[in-house]
Amino acid sequence: MKNTTTARERLIQATFELLERQGYHGTGLNQIIKESGAPKGSLYYYFPNGKEELVSRAIGEQGKALADRIRRALEGVQDPAEAVYSMMLHLAEKLEQSKCTKAGSFAAVALETSNTSEMLRETINKTYDAFISAIQGMLLAHGFSEARAVQIATLITASMEGAVVLCRTKKSTEPLRHIAQEMKHLLRSAIAENDAGS
Amino acid sequence: MKNTTTARERLIQATFELLERQGYHGTGLNQIIKESGAPKGSLYYYFPNGKEELVSRAIGEQGKALADRIRRALEGVQDPAEAVYSMMLHLAEKLEQSKCTKAGSFAAVALETSNTSEMLRETINKTYDAFISAIQGMLLAHGFSEARAVQIATLITASMEGAVVLCRTKKSTEPLRHIAQEMKHLLRSAIAENDAGS
């Protein structure tokens, strides 16, 4: 079968990167074609439902891959506070590589389309759930209650997404580094408190 | 002078509400005209530079008004943890009123345009700075250091923006209520710790 999927893969990759820089409605199919180098005829061959389907696949596949990386990175860590700190700094470094021009595709597409496309909304919803679930798993392994673990995992996910918005706006990774520092501090207290109460 | 500004005001108002539901590129000028009921000829009369200027004014004015409301709400509070909790629940209630369809205009426009419009990026940047500064003021009044106050204020701002994205995606205010609860808890510890170290 060789690499008959390379046109499809190039389309997915180019779509995701453009979403990170311009969001959903800011990204045209012609631009995706041009950027990917994929033949235009391939787009509707691989994604018969057009833009909505292409973006849903791009978001879904990249989101799943990212959630898996998060899960693996947090598996078996001995200090959740340090692990969260590292995860946030890692995101900051990734952002820095693009000079704060590429990040936040999930948030952008969510805000632009959650009222008009159930398909996209559900894809992103599953992605965010996977992020939260990965973080929650680590917290459960360290003695937090189910309820508390969800709360903290939601806070970590939300603060990262929000900090990415601030970084894009400020053209600086400072906000991300600030929340990384602060969350490490707060989580240390929460862990100590939780361990004492066991 | 009567109300010669009402066409302008209606345009600003309609623009902001549409940005909250669909973002920047998802909102067309024709739709703004229609929704506002303002005469089409007025748009380029009040905003000669077109869409970019209209959106910048809408974001700027609404952002400034919101930052002022936050500042006043946090002025003279006796418990920062409770104040932040109330602020977050207040946002959740506002979101609930629109069934989670309207919120996140700042984040949406930032993610869509920060690479293509310096004007919009700077307007939003000032807005976020005003939010952070308002929260930071309260924390300074309660004995936190300058550096720590910025970190915590950034975390609060980022987590609220991120939680709004999660709420829009989930069509539920649950994420916002989760982070409200968790931030209250964590802030209580931070305050106790900070007071003890004085």
Add this chain to the structure above:
DNA sequence: GTCTATAATAAGATAGAC
């Protein structure tokens, strides 16, 4: 599977009458 041409629609913006 891919390419080219094009249809159909909507976008932002402008000109000129009133």
Add this chain to the structure above:
DNA sequence: GTCTATCTTATTATAGAC
């Protein structure tokens, strides 16, 4: 200050050749 008509350009999507 406002209205209507229109220009230019971009968008998503499709048809039909190869």
